[in-house]
Amino acid sequence: MNKTSDIAIFDCHFHIIEKEFPLQVNNGYIPDEFTIENYYDRLRDYSIQGGAVVSGSFQGFDQTYLTSALKRLGPGFVGVTQLPETVTDEEILDLDRHGVKAVRFNLNRGGSAGSEDLVPMANRVYDLVGWHVELYLGADSLISLKDKIPGLPKVAIDHLGISDTNLEILLNLLRDGLAIKATGFGRLDLDVSDTLRKIYEVNPNVLMFGTDLPSTRARRVYSDQDFYNVIEVLGEDKAERVFSTNALNFYGLENTSS
Numbered sequence: 001m002n003k004t005s006d007i008a009i010f011d012c013h014f015h016i017i018e019k020e021f022p023l024q025v026n027n028g029y030i031p032d033e034f035t036i037e038n039y040y041d042r043l044r045d046y047s048i049q050g051g052a053v054v055s056g057s058f059q060g061f062d063q064t065y066l067t068s069a070l071k072r073l074g075p076g077f078v079g080v081t082q083l084p085e086t087v088t089d090e091e092i093l094d095l096d097r098h099g100v101k102a103v104r105f106n107l108n109r110g111g112s113a114g115s116e117d118l119v120p121m122a123n124r125v126y127d128l129v130g131w132h133v134e135l136y137l138g139a140d141s142l143i144s145l146k147d148k149i150p151g152l153p154k155v156a157i158d159h160l161g162i163s164d165t166n167l168e169i170l171l172n173l174l175r176d177g178l179a180i181k182a183t184g185f186g187r188l189d190l191d192v193s194d195t196l197r198k199i200y201e202v203n204p205n206v207l208m209f210g211t212d213l214p215s216t217r218a219r220r221v222y223s224d225q226d227f228y229n230v231i232e233v234l235g236e237d238k239a240e241r242v243f244s245t246n247a248l249n250f251y252g253l254e255n256t257s258s
Helices: 036-042 064-073 087-098 113-129 140-143 166-176 192-202 225-234 236-250
Strands: 008-012 048-055 077-082 100-106 132-136 155-157 179-182 205-210
Touching: 008 205, 008 236, 036 064, 048 100, 048 205, 048 236, 064 100, 064 166, 077 140, 087 100, 087 113, 100 113, 113 132, 140 166, 166 192, 179 192, 179 236, 192 205, 192 225, 205 236, 225 236
Parallel strands: 008 048, 048 077, 077 100, 100 132, 132 155, 155 179, 179 205
Antiparallel strands: none
C-alpha cells in the first residue's frame, strides 16, 4: 500500500477559517477555526503540491480572508469565491490577480448568489477572466438545472453530487465535460467506491480529489482512508490522475506543476 507521501496531490477542495476575518452564522452554525498552519499540520504526511481554497457558506461574500490566505499559501494554490451579482468587473479582475479562479454557488446551504444568477454569472466570469463555476447542490437542484448546466462554459460539481439520487443525470453531464470533485466522503449519501468507479468509467478526465478539510458539518471528518479508498477503487496509475493531473488541467495550472 502506498504511503500518503508517495503521490503528489492537488487538494481541489478545502477551507481556511480564521477568526480575524468576518464569519456569518449559517443556519445557526459558526465553524471552529482552521488556519493554514492547521491545514499543513493535518496533512504533514502528504505530498501537497497545491490546492483550491473554497469559500464556505459561513464566509459569505468576504474576500479578505481568501486573498490573505492565497498570498500566504503562495504559488500552486487558487481560490474559489462567492460573489453577489452586483460585483463589478474591476473587482473580478482584482480577485483574478490574487489567484481566484472560480465562483461557487452554494445551493445546498446558501451564503452565495442564487440559482437565478448562475447563467449570467457563469458566462460573465468566463468571458472576462476565464473562470468556471462550482456548484454545491442536492438532487432537487440538479434536476432543476440539468438543462442549463450543459450550456454553461465550464462547471464543476462538489462532493460527488451528495447523493446517488439522479446519478444517471449526473453521469450524462459528465460525458459532456462537467467536472466533479471527489470530496467530503463523510457527508455523502451514496456508495463512494461504486460512484468513483462509475464516474471514472464515464469520463476519466473530470474526477478531482480533495480533502474537504476541516469537514465542517460533515457526519465524519476527512480520514486518510479516504485517500486510500481512491487508490483501492481505481488503482495507483488512474488514482494519480484523480489526485493531481485532472485538477491541474481544470484550474489551468498544468504548466506550473513540478
